[in-house]
Amino acid sequence: MVRRFFHNKTAVVTVTFLLLVALMGVLAPVLAPHDPYETDILNKFSGFSLEYPLGTDNLGRCMLSRMIYGIRPTLGLSLLTMLGTIGIGTLMGLLAGYFRGIPEELIMRTVDVMLSFPSQIMVFAVVALLGVNVQNVILANIFIKWAWYARMIRTGVMQYRDRNFIQFSRCIGTPERFILFRHLVPSIAADLVVLASLDVGWAIINISTLSFLGLGVQAPVPEWGAMLNEAKNVLTSNPVQMLAPGIAIVLVVSAFNLMGDALRDVLDPKEAEG
Amino acid sequence: MLELKNISVSFRSENQEKWFRTTRTQVLSDISFQLKKGDCLGILGESGSGKSTIGRVISGLLKPDSGQVFLDGVSIYDSREGRKMLQSRMSVVFQDYTTSANPRFRVRDILMEGISAWERKSGERLERCKESERLLNQVGLSGDFADRFPHELSGGQLQRVCIARAVASRPEIILLDEPISSLDAHTQVQIMDLLTELKKLLGLTYIFITHELTSVTYFCDQVLFLYQGTGVEHIAVSRIREAKHPYAVQLLSSVIELEGDKS
Numbered sequence: 001m002v003r004r005f006f007h008n009k010t011a012v013v014t015v016t017f018l019l020l021v022a023l024m025g026v027l028a029p030v031l032a033p034h035d036p037y038e039t040d041i042l043n044k045f046s047g048f049s050l051e052y053p054l055g056t057d058n059l060g061r062c063m064l065s066r067m068i069y070g071i072r073p074t075l076g077l078s079l080l081t082m083l084g085t086i087g088i089g090t091l092m093g094l095l096a097g098y099f100r101g102i103p104e105e106l107i108m109r110t111v112d113v114m115l116s117f118p119s120q121i122m123v124f125a126v127v128a129l130l131g132v133n134v135q136n137v138i139l140a141n142i143f144i145k146w147a148w149y150a151r152m153i154r155t156g157v158m159q160y161r162d163r164n165f166i167q168f169s170r171c172i173g174t175p176e177r178f179i180l181f182r183h184l185v186p187s188i189a190a191d192l193v194v195l196a197s198l199d200v201g202w203a204i205i206n207i208s209t210l211s212f213l214g215l216g217v218q219a220p221v222p223e224w225g226a227m228l229n230e231a232k233n234v235l236t237s238n239p240v241q242m243l244a245p246g247i248a249i250v251l252v253v254s255a256f257n258l259m260g261d262a263l264r265d266v267l268d269p270k271e272a273e274g
Numbered sequence: 275m276l277e278l279k280n281i282s283v284s285f286r287s288e289n290q291e292k293w294f295r296t297t298r299t300q301v302l303s304d305i306s307f308q309l310k311k312g313d314c315l316g317i318l319g320e321s322g323s324g325k326s327t328i329g330r331v332i333s334g335l336l337k338p339d340s341g342q343v344f345l346d347g348v349s350i351y352d353s354r355e356g357r358k359m360l361q362s363r364m365s366v367v368f369q370d371y372t373t374s375a376n377p378r379f380r381v382r383d384i385l386m387e388g389i390s391a392w393e394r395k396s397g398e399r400l401e402r403c404k405e406s407e408r409l410l411n412q413v414g415l416s417g418d419f420a421d422r423f424p425h426e427l428s429g430g431q432l433q434r435v436c437i438a439r440a441v442a443s444r445p446e447i448i449l450l451d452e453p454i455s456s457l458d459a460h461t462q463v464q465i466m467d468l469l470t471e472l473k474k475l476l477g478l479t480y481i482f483i484t485h486e487l488t489s490v491t492y493f494c495d496q497v498l499f500l501y502q503g504t505g506v507e508h509i510a511v512s513r514i515r516e517a518k519h520p521y522a523v524q525l526l527s528s529v530i531e532l533e534g535d536k537s
């Protein structure tokens with residue numbers, strides 16, 4: 001598998017890129033040239049310069065520093081959201097697909113109900129209900145999205161449940177634990193990875209959207225969506241302000257999407273090695 | 275040692291005509307037979323006659339609507355112990371070898387599942403590498419195959435691996451659900467010879483499901499003709515010409531005609 005990974009250029013490039021971005025976020029205090037909260041009102045909206053490589057924003061704060069510090073909430077929160085949704089979704093999907101009967105009916109009917117609401121509006125509703133707060137944004141996202149994953153995972157499980165190799169395991173009395181974790185989970189792992197990385201992309205966009213609308217991460221914390229929101233106010237006079245956070249979001253989200261596809265190929269043993 | 279008594283199985287029909295009452299199609303009705311240790315029973319029937327279904331009943335995967343399966347006098351669907359006993363003494367080989375092995379497992383891991391089943395029931399630790407090589411040699415493959423993935427093997431080789439996996443748990447009965455039907459004629463004969471050899475070597479009992487009369491006469495001691503879910507004729511292969519049911523007679527005569535054409 002390691003060999004397959006290094007033969008897949010897209011996988012290597014996207015994973016490296018995302019790891020670098022994550023590392024930058026972790027090392028933000030070392031890398032950032034300025035304090036992201038330090039205002040310098042005389043120097044606001046300054047262009048690209050040696051001191052401020054990406055210029056400054058409406059309060060004269062260093063854009064580059066804010067971008068680098070912004071990695072933390074943007075990536076961190078969306079990874080958290082992804083773990084939550086995929087975790088609950090996988091658990092529910094596995095339960096429903098593998099054990100059938102009453103648990104399946106119960107879970108799938110709940111899923112049906114959840115999926116019959118328009119998700120974006122539900123996120124707003126939940127956030128409005130619980131209060132504008134980062135925690136609530138994540139909870140809302142998980143709450144809305146798990147059903148979708150539960151359904152996808154269940155479909156995957158059903159595909160494999162009646163395969164002959166599982167029938168054989170049943171026949172010779174292999175423990176259920178082995179069937180579940182060695183046969184079923186690895187079989188759906190490829191789909192799971194694609195889902196997970198697409199989900200991070202989705203979560204980044206969603207959290208940024210909420211921040212953009214003022215419902216997510218609150219000023220003055222640097223977050224890419226929130227920065228876009230601030231930039232929007234000066235769209236006509238200083239359009240350049242939009243560039244850095246906008247491009248960053250696009251790049252990271254597309255990297256996650258590409259990585260999903262590439263990792264699926266890596267995880268499939270049928271892809272030619274060599 | 276194995277006895278089936280009045281087995282009936284039905285499935286829910288695809289298109290339900292009434293809303294609340296479900297209609298069911300009868301797939302197996304009232305099948306009974308006995309099998310002695312060391313025998314080879316052929317179950318012969320056309321496609322859709324319920325052969326695989328009866329296989330699933332015998333291997334403990336599908337509880338029949340009515341009727342019972344006894345293994346040495348113990349009913350296998352009535353108690354956990356019966357189920358456990360069946361699991362430790364039975365193994366299967368399927369027709370479709372492409373889905374018989376987990377595509378993510380190497381041959382070594384595929385065999386390991388059978389080996390660890392044996393370790394569980396005997397409490398004995400085996401040297402796993404040696405054992406998988408021994409099993410591969412036993413089915414006529416070299417030990418180098420252990421590192422390959424299923425898609426890197428030919429159909430015949432993969433079916434041999436499946437047979438090795440089936441004997442790895444050292445069962446007494448092996449259910450062969452059309453193990454040779456998706457192979458070419460030459461490989462078919464090779465696999466049947468391999469099975470005969472293993473049967474002698476390990477003292478196995480076979481239940482051999484097939485739709486070809488020729489492989490039954492080549493391979494089995496007794497034959498059960500299955501026609502639309504009922505066992506219409508159960509007869510020793512040596513006396514197969516005495517079969518009376520019209521379906522059996524028709525099958526026999528078609529083969530005899532073919533042989534007549536050749537000579």
Ligand SMILES: Nc1ncnc2c1ncn2[C@@H]1O[C@H](COP(=O)(O)OP(=O)(O)OP(=O)(O)O)[C@@H](O)[C@H]1O
Pocket residue numbers: 285286301319320321322323324325326327328485
């Ligand atoms: N899980 C199921 N649900 C509903 N109907 C089923 C199910 N399994 C089998 N059947 C039906 O039972 C009948 C017998 O199927 P079975 O698989 O036993 O046939 P078969 O004799 O093995 O055929 P083949 O030689 O093609 O393998 C078929 O008509 C099939 O549609």
Ligand SMILES: [Mg+2]
Pocket residue numbers: 325326327452
């Ligand atoms: Mg069949």
